[in-house]
Amino acid sequence: MLSEIHSIALEGPVALPVRIDVSSTSGLRFTLVGASEPTLRECQKRIRAALLAIGMRWPGRQITAAFSPADRRYEGASFDLPLALGVLLASGKIPSRFQKIWAMGEIQLNGQVAQTRGSAAFVYAAQKANAEVILLPHKASAEWESTEGVVFVENLRQAVDFFHTGVKPKPSLEQAPLAPDPKPFLWDSIKGQEAAKWSLLYAALGGPHTLLVGPPGIGKSLLAKSLGELISSPTPTQSAEILAIYSAMGRLDEWPGKQRRPFRAPHPSISATALVGGGHPIQPGEISLAHQGILFLDEWAEISSSALEALRKPLEEGEIRIGRAGRGLSFPARFQLIAATNACPCGPSSICHCSRSQIERYRRRFSGPLMDRMGIIVQLENKRRSQPHTVEEPEASLSLSQAKILLRNAQGIKEKRHASVGYDRSVQNSDVPLSRLLDVLLATPEALEVMDRASRKRNLSHRSVHQLFRLARTVADVEGKLKMSGHHVVKALNHFQQPM
Ligand SMILES: [Zn+2]
Structure with missing residues (x-):
């Protein structure tokens, strides 16, 4: 038989x-x-x-x-x-x-x-x-x-x-389901970084890779973590994909839970292999553990150039292929990159003492193709230090619950807009391919003109211009506008401050 x-x-x-x-x-x-x-x-x-x-x-x-x-x-x-x-x-x-x-x-x-x-x-x-x-x-x-x-x-x-x-056996004892500890909300504990919070709101809606630039101790990693509170829960299919990865790697103790997306924050000393996967036997890396979630790279300029180089392809393709004699293995790796860096090597606590060439050498480390993939670049400033004489007054702070309402409404606008041009409603603005970008933007002539002027003035690369278009579209979505106008481009430019 x-x-x-x-x-x-x-x-x-x-x-x-x-x-x-x-x-x-x-x-x-x-x-x-x-x-x-x-x-x-x-x-x-x-x-x-x-x-x-x-x-x-x-x-x-x-x-x-x-x-x-x-x-x-x-x-x-x-x-x-x-x-x-x-x-x-x-x-x-x-x-x-x-x-x-x-x-x-x-x-x-x-x-x-x-x-x-x-x-x-x-x-x-x-x-x-x-x-x-x-x-x-x-x-x-x-x-x-x-x-x-x-x-x-x-x-x-x-x-x-x-x-x-044919009768299922009854379990002898009930197991408590794995659930992550509830954590206090980080978002609302962040004070005085309103511009950065708006950047994160756009990051949560549009899904672009984001770079946070600013002095040490200003709260870059806190901001990155708080984005995790804002992004939507994974769909059941995404949740199953995430669980399958953590289960197969024997890392269930690090699984974020059914309702949350992964947030991975490897140390800057991480090797290329640990970051993207490889070795003998082949193991997936942090980017696969970050699948459908956030990969936070702090101290970006300190990460080895081989590790950064290894990120380039998976960032584009949403998966990582690792060659092995005879056949290649591919692991899922669709993640949103949030990177953070100091603006210069000394990380100015008060006044920067770095020479121009030192700063240039430092910034070269995180320039190039990866920089081109950043859709949002936020320059963080330490307000209290730069304006020592102003009395600290409570700014109108964007709370987590307000941000979530804005997100939900913007999501609705985006879906309606995508449906109106026959485009898949589930696609994020950062995923829109170049071939469909102009259809999807619904930009006014004025918006195109403002972008044109800005790109010449700032000497922006083509890629940067495309990123800015997507960001401006996201800004318009958050404002609940079907048409993207010049003023949305101007706002986007404020959240795209490339280090000079
Ligand atoms: Zn410096």
């Missing part, structure tokens, strides 16, 4: 589907085809012992299990459960009442099924393949709440019973 069970093999955060075909014929040998790795060879011992522990026996038959695709190395104990079920199905010890069975989990000698890395990635892959039943260890339930088709089993006995009865 034959049986067919599906599972996954992990390559970094990517779950690759695996099919396991098991056949039982007369004879007594056990053969694994396409799987040579020792932990996998041990599986027969574990399954045998586990069957005995639940009062069953390894069938007295010739069993052949074939893994496909065959040109891959399979390792780890997560194939125990699919193999055990395949063997029991093929030898007729359990009835074959389901089509498209997916399973993963390590079987212990006493019959318990233990959790292995990547269960969320597994469920994600199984659902995409329209699995009928998805069996996985009970402990995984914390990372994947009850989902259609998912059957949690604590031990092999429950799995066997499920095949006999």
Whole structure:
């Protein structure tokens, strides 16, 4: 008899589907085809012992299990459960009442099924393949709440019973779902950075990469973190993608939770490999952990040029391809970059003492192609220091709740505008390709004229002009205007202050 069970093999955060075909014929040998790795060879011992522990026996038959695709190395104990079920199905010890069975989990000698890395990635892959039943260890339930088709089993006995009865086993104890600690709102604690807050509002709506320039201690990282409070929650699909990455990488303790997007802030000393991925075996980097969220790079000028160079392609493509002999792996990496830097090497606490050439050398480090991809450039100033004699008066501060209302309304305008020109309403302004930019802007002739003058005066690159158009469009969206006028361009220019 034959049986067919599906599972996954992990390559970094990517779950690759695996099919396991098991056949039982007369004879007594056990053969694994396409799987040579020792932990996998041990599986027969574990399954045998586990069957005995639940009062069953390894069938007295010739069993052949074939893994496909065959040109891959399979390792780890997560194939125990699919193999055990395949063997029991093929030898007729359990009835074959389901089509498209997916399973993963390590079987212990006493019959318990233990959790292995990547269960969320597994469920994600199984659902995409329209699995009928998805069996996985009970402990995984914390990372994947009850989902259609998912059957949690604590031990092999429950799995066997499920095949006999079709009734899902009841969990013996409820697990508390993983939830991040609620944190106090940062946004409202930031005082006196109104221009920066508006920049962040535009960053949250339009999705552009953003550079914050200013002296140390002015709150650049606080501003970057507070953007995390403003951006929308991930859609269910995005949320599943994020969870799958953290699950597959065994980093669930760092998972931001279902309702939040990742915020990653690696140290400036990070290597290119740790940032974008690579190594042996190939591991994804911070940019994949930041997928569908924010990558915050503080002290931008301190980051190695190789690491910055490595960012260029994924910033454009939304994924990272890492070559390996024979084939390349690609990991998702669609993130919003928020970078921060001092304006000069001394990071002026009062007065800058750097020479012109020192400053130029410093700024060259973060110039070039990456600078061209910045859609917002904010110059932060320490108001209290520059105006020591003014009494600190409360500015009309943009609160988090006001910002959220503005965002929601602007989102509505953007969708309406995109629909009116037959453009996908879910696309962000920063994603609009050049070929559609002019259609989507709905710019007045005056707006184009203002932009033209500014680009000549400031000697802006083509890329910068396109970024500014997108930003001006976002400003108009926030103001609730369908038409983008000159005044929106002027405002955008204020949030795009390239360091000279
Ligand atoms: Zn200086």
